[in-house]
Amino acid sequence: MFYREAGDFKTSYAEDNQTFPIKFDRYRYWLVLAVAYLVIPFMINDYWANAIFVPFLIYAIAAIGLNILTGYCGQVSLGTGGFMAVGAYACYKLMTAFPDVNIVFHILVSGGVTAMVGAAFGLPSLRIKGFYLAVATLAAQFFLVWLFNKVGWFYNYSASGQISAPERFVGPFAVTGPNAAPWAQYMICLVFVTVCAVVARNLTRGTLGRKLMAIRDMDIAAEIIGVNPLRTKLTAFAISSFFIGISGALFFAVYLGAVEVGEAFGIQKSFLVLFMVIIGGLGSIFGSFAGAAFLVLLPVALKFVGSDLMGWPTDLVSHLQLVIIGALIMFFLIKEPHGLAQLWRVTKEKLRLWPFPH
Amino acid sequence: MNAMADSYVTEDGRTIGGVLMDLREITLRFGGVEAIKNISFDIREGEIRAIIGPNGAGKSSMLNVISGFYKPQEGEVYFRGALRPAMKPYQVARQGIARTFQNIALFEGMTVLDNIMTGRLNYMKAGIIKQAIWKGAAEREEIENRAHVERVIDFLDIQAIRKTPVGRLPYGLKKRVELARALAADPKLLLLDEPMAGMNVEEKEDMSRFILDVNDEFGTTIALIEHDMGVVMDLSDRVVVMDYGRKIGDGTPDEVRGNQEVIDAYLGVAHD
Amino acid sequence: MSTDFLYLVEVLINGLMAGVMYSLVALGFVLIFKASGIFNYAQGVMALFAALTLAGIMEGQVPFAHIINAILGTNIHHFGWHVPAVLAILMTIVVMVGFAWGVQRFVFRHLVGQEPIILFMATIGLAYFLEGVGDLMWGSDIKTLALGLPQGGSRWLEDMTVGWGGDDFYGFYIDKLDMVATIVAILLVASLIAFSQYTKHGRAMRAVADDHQAALSVGISLNFIWILVWSLAGFVALVAGIMWGAKSGVQFSLSMIALKALPVLMLGGFTSIPGAIVGGLIIGMGEKLFEYTVGSLVGGATENWFAYVLALLFLVFRPQGLFGERIIERV
Numbered sequence: 001m002f003y004r005e006a007g008d009f010k011t012s013y014a015e016d017n018q019t020f021p022i023k024f025d026r027y028r029y030w031l032v033l034a035v036a037y038l039v040i041p042f043m044i045n046d047y048w049a050n051a052i053f054v055p056f057l058i059y060a061i062a063a064i065g066l067n068i069l070t071g072y073c074g075q076v077s078l079g080t081g082g083f084m085a086v087g088a089y090a091c092y093k094l095m096t097a098f099p100d101v102n103i104v105f106h107i108l109v110s111g112g113v114t115a116m117v118g119a120a121f122g123l124p125s126l127r128i129k130g131f132y133l134a135v136a137t138l139a140a141q142f143f144l145v146w147l148f149n150k151v152g153w154f155y156n157y158s159a160s161g162q163i164s165a166p167e168r169f170v171g172p173f174a175v176t177g178p179n180a181a182p183w184a185q186y187m188i189c190l191v192f193v194t195v196c197a198v199v200a201r202n203l204t205r206g207t208l209g210r211k212l213m214a215i216r217d218m219d220i221a222a223e224i225i226g227v228n229p230l231r232t233k234l235t236a237f238a239i240s241s242f243f244i245g246i247s248g249a250l251f252f253a254v255y256l257g258a259v260e261v262g263e264a265f266g267i268q269k270s271f272l273v274l275f276m277v278i279i280g281g282l283g284s285i286f287g288s289f290a291g292a293a294f295l296v297l298l299p300v301a302l303k304f305v306g307s308d309l310m311g312w313p314t315d316l317v318s319h320l321q322l323v324i325i326g327a328l329i330m331f332f333l334i335k336e337p338h339g340l341a342q343l344w345r346v347t348k349e350k351l352r353l354w355p356f357p358h
Numbered sequence: 359m360n361a362m363a364d365s366y367v368t369e370d371g372r373t374i375g376g377v378l379m380d381l382r383e384i385t386l387r388f389g390g391v392e393a394i395k396n397i398s399f400d401i402r403e404g405e406i407r408a409i410i411g412p413n414g415a416g417k418s419s420m421l422n423v424i425s426g427f428y429k430p431q432e433g434e435v436y437f438r439g440a441l442r443p444a445m446k447p448y449q450v451a452r453q454g455i456a457r458t459f460q461n462i463a464l465f466e467g468m469t470v471l472d473n474i475m476t477g478r479l480n481y482m483k484a485g486i487i488k489q490a491i492w493k494g495a496a497e498r499e500e501i502e503n504r505a506h507v508e509r510v511i512d513f514l515d516i517q518a519i520r521k522t523p524v525g526r527l528p529y530g531l532k533k534r535v536e537l538a539r540a541l542a543a544d545p546k547l548l549l550l551d552e553p554m555a556g557m558n559v560e561e562k563e564d565m566s567r568f569i570l571d572v573n574d575e576f577g578t579t580i581a582l583i584e585h586d587m588g589v590v591m592d593l594s595d596r597v598v599v600m601d602y603g604r605k606i607g608d609g610t611p612d613e614v615r616g617n618q619e620v621i622d623a624y625l626g627v628a629h630d
Numbered sequence: 631m632s633t634d635f636l637y638l639v640e641v642l643i644n645g646l647m648a649g650v651m652y653s654l655v656a657l658g659f660v661l662i663f664k665a666s667g668i669f670n671y672a673q674g675v676m677a678l679f680a681a682l683t684l685a686g687i688m689e690g691q692v693p694f695a696h697i698i699n700a701i702l703g704t705n706i707h708h709f710g711w712h713v714p715a716v717l718a719i720l721m722t723i724v725v726m727v728g729f730a731w732g733v734q735r736f737v738f739r740h741l742v743g744q745e746p747i748i749l750f751m752a753t754i755g756l757a758y759f760l761e762g763v764g765d766l767m768w769g770s771d772i773k774t775l776a777l778g779l780p781q782g783g784s785r786w787l788e789d790m791t792v793g794w795g796g797d798d799f800y801g802f803y804i805d806k807l808d809m810v811a812t813i814v815a816i817l818l819v820a821s822l823i824a825f826s827q828y829t830k831h832g833r834a835m836r837a838v839a840d841d842h843q844a845a846l847s848v849g850i851s852l853n854f855i856w857i858l859v860w861s862l863a864g865f866v867a868l869v870a871g872i873m874w875g876a877k878s879g880v881q882f883s884l885s886m887i888a889l890k891a892l893p894v895l896m897l898g899g900f901t902s903i904p905g906a907i908v909g910g911l912i913i914g915m916g917e918k919l920f921e922y923t924v925g926s927l928v929g930g931a932t933e934n935w936f937a938y939v940l941a942l943l944f945l946v947f948r949p950q951g952l953f954g955e956r957i958i959e960r961v
Binding site: 131 | 665740747752753754757758759761763768770788895928929930931932934935939942945946
Binding site: 214230 | 371396425427428434446447450452453456457459463464465466467468472476477479480482484486489490491492496500501505508539540543580596
């Protein structure tokens with residue numbers, strides 16, 4: 001009954017443009033933020049941080065990034081893993097080269113570096129379209145992983161070929177390294193997610209968002225109304241890679257601590273993030289969160305049900321997971337190309353009209 | 359070309375100004391096929407100029423040349439008195455030329471409002487950083503342009519569907535939204551590619567009224583392609599007739615109607 | 631002839647042979663893409679699945695034994711018999727046809743008319759699904775395919791060529807299996823071409839590839855043709871799976887190697903069977919040559935990315951591929 005827009009008249013265009021035009025949605029948004037910032041940090045322990053919250057937040061940033069490129073601008077990329085690796089290695093090099101600079105700054109610069117690399121690999125997008133481009137981005141994926149594997153400078157010539165994050169602080173609190181508290185890891189990711197989500201929303205609600213969607217829906221028409229296609233696509237690649245680079249830096253520095261590039265940022269990572277975007281919803285910031293949550297929770301839930309409850313061997317559970325993810329991808333593409341976000345919208349639509357569905 | 363004064367007033371009291379666009383000896387080839395053969399004509403400020411002709415006459419190609427989508431192999435385009443250099447379509451759009459398409463080219467995944475707002479893209483200057491912050495310059499700009507777009511929405515009477523995704527609209531409304539998007543750009547020259555194709559009589563009357571109103575109220579120069587001879591003759595100030603890529607007639611509707619070659623083309627006299 | 635030159639020739643020949651393998655996988659892509667516009671990312675996994683199934687049937691494995699054991703608490707794994715290769719191949723073909731039917735019935739029939747990129751992403755989902763099913767059915771351990779195909783280098787060729795380049799040249803080393811693969815690939819292509827040129831269904835297939843609507847209007851069943859095409863692709867996948875599997879064992883990396891077929895297609899154009907073959911050969915030779923000349927300078931393993939980067943650069947300058955048709959954009 002309280003989910004209503006009736007009587008809630010908008011008297012200015014600014015009000016009409018709000019992210020959450022319905023009062024109830026606005027309240028819920030503030031409530032979620034309050035819980036995320038004021039409740040969870042005090043309750044979180046190592047298991048919850050490492051198994052669920054930290055990976056969820058980091059993947060959410062990556063999914064937002066890929067969603068800007070794929071969902072809003074229509075350019076499918078299979079290079080996400082490679083771009084995350086760029087963020088991770090940039091962060092590592094910065095952390096070791098400038099140990100006195102704050103880690104937050106390093107992470108932001110890593111995003112910037114990734115943005116440039118992403119834009120460079122986006123250059124062919126003017127000539128190549130659709131799945132041709134998707135295959136072309138595989139070049140980025142394989143080349144970058146190879147590069148970080150083979151060129152010693154990137155991993156400071158360490159014997160193992162791995163990179164590992166030294167301890168760094170924000171204020172008095174360690175956020176990276178073995179002594180970082182779960183709540184501190186959680187908080188730094190949360191802050192980055194919040195800022196990234198707001199920025200992504202702002203970028204997609206206005207001029208840039210419309211340019212991206214115009215390119216996605218009909219690139220020729222977009223060009224004829226005055227959109228510069230190359231510039232717009234490169235912008236999309238750069239912004240998308242910026243977010244993905246930040247998530248890669250966090251993934252390495254905060255979450256894993258030590259990284260072997262082929263393992264952490266292989267092609268499977270590219271697919272995982274792409275699946276998050278598809279399942280969550282192409283062209284929706286909220287969907288990026290939903291998709292990340294879903295695919296972070298699914299293995300945890302399956303492991304709980306399969307291994308812990310049923311006592312099945314773990315390899316069986318991981319095979320089942322492949323089947324389920326594959327089937328879900330096909331299901332969503334057939335039934336609901338806009339993913340979980342659209343299911344959510346439809347539910348809200350029904351709530352709005354309830355109890356008079358017609 | 360008949361010598362006309364620099365500007366004159368039509369019977370219904372509109373002022374037609376000097377030459378806005380001048381196309382000189384345009385030739386366009388696709389491989390060995392000549393789609394446009396050495397055609398020249400001009401478009402004057404404030405007039406409604408029609409291009410007609412049977413199927414395959416090269417009308418759409420002509421429009422595509424004007425909007426910069428095709429580059430003619432020969433000939434020159436003068437716009438507002440200056441020779442137009444080789445340009446990308448988006449640069450042409452930024453010069454103030456907007457258009458609609460024969461097969462509607464709307465952005466199906468976006469709402470009607472967003473579609474029309476794309477018409478304002480070239481007026482919105484906030485950089486990426488400003489947009490990321492949103493509060494301040496970007497929001498102000500958004501609201502100013504929104505106000506402009508709302509006037510177009512009122513004008514074309516599509517207030518009720520503002521927030522509807524374009525993909526769900528019926529054909530006739532889509533055509534109207536496409537016109538709205540072009541109008542939102544405040545074009546100096548508006549190109550309409552078969553604005554009435556596939557419409558019933560009632561919808562055609564509506565569209566004709568909109569075209570006349572746009573021309574009358576905003577003084578927008580319009581060049582349009584249309585099959586329906588009746589509509590063209592009623593709407594336009596001057597008509598270019600094309601057949602097999604050649605220009606076979608040019609003048610007021612009455613002059614064109616009396617032109618023997620035009621009659622032959624439409625009645626299908628064998629070419630020799 | 632100098633030794634260096636001969637080694638280079640050997641590298642090139644080996645590249646050609648690897649290229650034949652790529653071409654084999656690429657063929658399957660082209661078949662499906664021509665008839666339905668679906669860019670089938672799962673083709674590599676199909677090859678893996680087919681090889682797994684073949685190995686499983688030959689060994690007399692119980693399908694889904696793992697999961698049955700987990701649920702029922704039993705401990706079954708093998709039927710205890712061995713199926714002869716020919717029979718097992720026939721049975722695998724039946725499985726692949728069933729798979730083709732299932733894919734058409736449950737997935738792509740519901741996606742008719744969708745944008746190519748959506749179809750492409752659906753095939754990525756299909757690849758995951760099929761990989762999971764393959765592992766569930768036959769287990770994920772590495773299997774060997776004991777089909778009795780010749781293995782190892784060709785002694786005869788080595789003996790023939792030893793001493794050509796002086797005393798320190800030991801003759802060309804070329805894998806016998808690669809030679810067999812080449813012959814099989816030639817036969818396969820010839821029979822595919824014969825099928826599409828001279829049989830009723832082949833002609834129908836070409837009609838569908840040309841224009842769906844027109845094909846429908848002359849009474850061709852699109853559904854049937856699509857199942858046929860997926861079955862053919864399944865058959866090609868089986869052949870590719872046998873060759874790859876016999877070479878390096880049936881394991882997951884097989885589907886990754888098959889990914890190489892993507893750049894092959896970008897070179898050759900997605901609609902051209904000769905293109906798939908030429909593209910495969912170019913990529914095969916190119917990456918071996920690059921590894922031989924440049925790879926050693928930069929740390930090796932350039933085969934991981936060379937094909938993709940080559941295809942990327944190539945596409946920027948000729949987006950339609952070597953043999954693809956030029957696309958004219960219209961408004």
